[in-house]
Amino acid sequence: MTTVKTATRESYGNALVELYKKHDDIIVMDADLAAATKTGIFKKAYPERHIDCGIAEANMMGMAAGISTTGLVPFVSTFAMFAAGRAFEQVRNSIGYPHLNVKIGATHAGISVGEDGATHQCNEDIALMRTIPGMVIINPSDDIEARAAVTAAYDHDGPVYMRFGRLAIPVINDRADYKFELGKGVTLREGTDATIIATGLCTGASLEAAEKMAQRGLDVGVINIHTIKPIDKEIIVKAAEKTKKIITVEEHSVIGGLGGAVCEVLSENCPSTVLRIGVNDCFGHSGPATALLHEFGLDAEGIDNKVSSFLK
Amino acid sequence: MRKNIITATFNAKSGHPGGSLSAADILSYLYFEEMNVDSKAPHDENRDRFVLSKGHAAPALYSVLALKGYIPAKDLKTLRHIDSYLQGHPDMKHTPGVDMSTGSLGQGISAAVGMALSAKVQNKSFRIYAMLGDGELQEGQVWEASMFAGSHGLDNLTVVVDNNNLQIDGTVREICSPYPIGEKFRAFNFHVINIDAHDFDQIRAAFKEAKSSKGKPTAIIAKSIKGKGVSFMENAVGWHGKAPNEEQYKQAMQELEKNGEVSA
Numbered sequence: 001m002t003t004v005k006t007a008t009r010e011s012y013g014n015a016l017v018e019l020y021k022k023h024d025d026i027i028v029m030d031a032d033l034a035a036a037t038k039t040g041i042f043k044k045a046y047p048e049r050h051i052d053c054g055i056a057e058a059n060m061m062g063m064a065a066g067i068s069t070t071g072l073v074p075f076v077s078t079f080a081m082f083a084a085g086r087a088f089e090q091v092r093n094s095i096g097y098p099h100l101n102v103k104i105g106a107t108h109a110g111i112s113v114g115e116d117g118a119t120h121q122c123n124e125d126i127a128l129m130r131t132i133p134g135m136v137i138i139n140p141s142d143d144i145e146a147r148a149a150v151t152a153a154y155d156h157d158g159p160v161y162m163r164f165g166r167l168a169i170p171v172i173n174d175r176a177d178y179k180f181e182l183g184k185g186v187t188l189r190e191g192t193d194a195t196i197i198a199t200g201l202c203t204g205a206s207l208e209a210a211e212k213m214a215q216r217g218l219d220v221g222v223i224n225i226h227t228i229k230p231i232d233k234e235i236i237v238k239a240a241e242k243t244k245k246i247i248t249v250e251e252h253s254v255i256g257g258l259g260g261a262v263c264e265v266l267s268e269n270c271p272s273t274v275l276r277i278g279v280n281d282c283f284g285h286s287g288p289a290t291a292l293l294h295e296f297g298l299d300a301e302g303i304d305n306k307v308s309s310f311l312k
Numbered sequence: 313m314r315k316n317i318i319t320a321t322f323n324a325k326s327g328h329p330g331g332s333l334s335a336a337d338i339l340s341y342l343y344f345e346e347m348n349v350d351s352k353a354p355h356d357e358n359r360d361r362f363v364l365s366k367g368h369a370a371p372a373l374y375s376v377l378a379l380k381g382y383i384p385a386k387d388l389k390t391l392r393h394i395d396s397y398l399q400g401h402p403d404m405k406h407t408p409g410v411d412m413s414t415g416s417l418g419q420g421i422s423a424a425v426g427m428a429l430s431a432k433v434q435n436k437s438f439r440i441y442a443m444l445g446d447g448e449l450q451e452g453q454v455w456e457a458s459m460f461a462g463s464h465g466l467d468n469l470t471v472v473v474d475n476n477n478l479q480i481d482g483t484v485r486e487i488c489s490p491y492p493i494g495e496k497f498r499a500f501n502f503h504v505i506n507i508d509a510h511d512f513d514q515i516r517a518a519f520k521e522a523k524s525s526k527g528k529p530t531a532i533i534a535k536s537i538k539g540k541g542v543s544f545m546e547n548a549v550g551w552h553g554k555a556p557n558e559e560q561y562k563q564a565m566q567e568l569e570k571n572g573e574v575s576a
């Protein structure tokens with residue numbers, strides 16, 4: 001059997017086309033990366049509703065803020081580095097502070113950007129966006145969740161940061177009863193020895209790691225946190241109460257991202273031992289995406305190794 | 313030079329051949345004729361500096377650094393590989409001869425202005441060269457940097473705009489036109505020179521003129537052809553960020569061979 005693999009940026013481009021069919025008040029913006037962010041798919045379908053702002057991300061965020069005050073809902077896209085990084089202050093002051101209805105579709109997040117290297121591998125965006133009051137952050141784990149996230153972002157009134165990846169990843173949410181609820185974590189696997197709390201493309205890898213560990217008698221649960229803010233405190237505290245040991249896994253710095261958010265919740269509500277797996281306070285570098293994920297210990301093998309030794 | 317670019321991107325299976333080829337002639341002129349640099353002393357504090365603000369043209373910079381002996385030519389084949397120091401975008405920490413880490417457009421020129429200001433503050437005579445893409449001109453930071461350079465009369469700074477008229481999503485004119493480019497720099501108190509980016513006589517004359525211009529930084533608007541030298545890459549927007557396959561690689565190398573290109 002071949003597993004279907006889709007990059008969540010692709011899901012984003014496709015979802016925008018579907019969204020416009022239902023809601024003709026959306027407008028899509030990009031900064032000379034339409035081919036890469038996949039808003040190009042939308043541009044092809046509805047060229048009159050796609051604005052290419054040129055290589056000027058800060059200006060694009062400011063324009064989106066203005067557009068959102070006039071009755072349209074902008075979906076603004078560029079790489080995570082330039083959306084959360086380059087334009088941070090514009091997002092904070094022109095979108096976050098007035099709590100405007102702007103949806104940021106940030107693609108090419110994390111080290112799985114691959115060959116472009118450190119200047120383009122954003123491992124800091126979740127941390128940055130999390131500090132903006134009222135900002136919602138969604139980091140989907142596969143194609144199905146990414147498309148659901150786009151609709152959820154539209155339905156939510158206020159700023160939303162959606163984090164998408166460049167690398168094609170397997171579908172893990174193809175269940176008949178799949179439902180996306182903003183702010184709600186999803187238990188993908190029950191376990192008694194420890195719980196992995198994962199986000200984004202690390203969710204599938206964590207599930208795979210848990211299956212491997214199960215074969216060796218380690219019973220590890222897996223929770224998918226697609227909404228990093230507001231975070232699902234209840235599911236995190238319950239998991240800590242049940243299994244005591246918690247592991248967070250993300251393609252992001254271990255500082256300020258999912259690991260940080262989970263530790264904040266637990267330190268106040270259920271002090272626990274937490275192992276944060278992510279990018280360990282260092283920059284990435286060039287290389288093929290899957291080889292980098294392996295090197296940084298973010299594939300199933302790496303997660304398995306780290307969790308196994310943590311539980312020893 | 314161009315062969316190196318094609319070889320590097322072919323072996324990387326990714327990278328930016330188009331904007332590297334359009335920049336190739338000016339880069340080789342800078343390193344072979346213009347700049348006071350020595351590959352044996354890449355950190356000499358009095359050396360001239362080059363900042364590749366359009367950092368995605370790293371293959372062009374690495375090619376010339378190899379030809380000048382900063383790095384072994386055989387390493388070009390490791391571009392973008394996981395165990396290579398040759399990063400997708402220039403990395404000053406790990407590559408000798410790279411004066412500034414770049415890759416996020418619009419930022420290199422600010423660093424170049426900082427270097428030029430510092431030379432003035434320290435009464436040093438080294439010169440600073442920066443190369444920008446024409447799409448890159450859309451970044452507001454470029455104009456913040458230019459306003460400072462012009463307003464402070466940094467005549468030790470020469471900015472080159474690689475005016476190939478293309479960015480990723482189309483022509484710069486249709487996406488968000490930076491034209492008239494020369495007039496914009498002139499309004500920011502730059503001395504402006506227009507040249508053909510592939511004519512060495514014009515290149516030589518322009519940099520000479522820049523050196524003799526006093527009290528103002530110089531902007532050289534270099535009309536170029538993206539993908540220059542490889543017929544199927546020339547003026548083709550699709551060759552911005554794509555590596556040639558085996559067949560395309562062979563054809564490109566043959567064409568460059570015919571034109572008498574040497575490789576390192």
Ligand SMILES: Cc1ncc(C[n+]2csc(CCOP(=O)(O)OP(=O)(O)O)c2C)c(N)n1
Binds near residue numbers: 055
């Ligand atoms: C701040 C920033 N935004 C976006 C990008 C992605 N990007 C890389 S190259 C490029 C197009 C550059 O066009 P141009 O400056 O004209 O370069 P050239 O045609 O010389 O290759 C873009 C948008 C980037 N590297 N940095």
Ligand SMILES: [Mg+2]
Binds near residue numbers: 476479
């Ligand atoms: Mg260009």
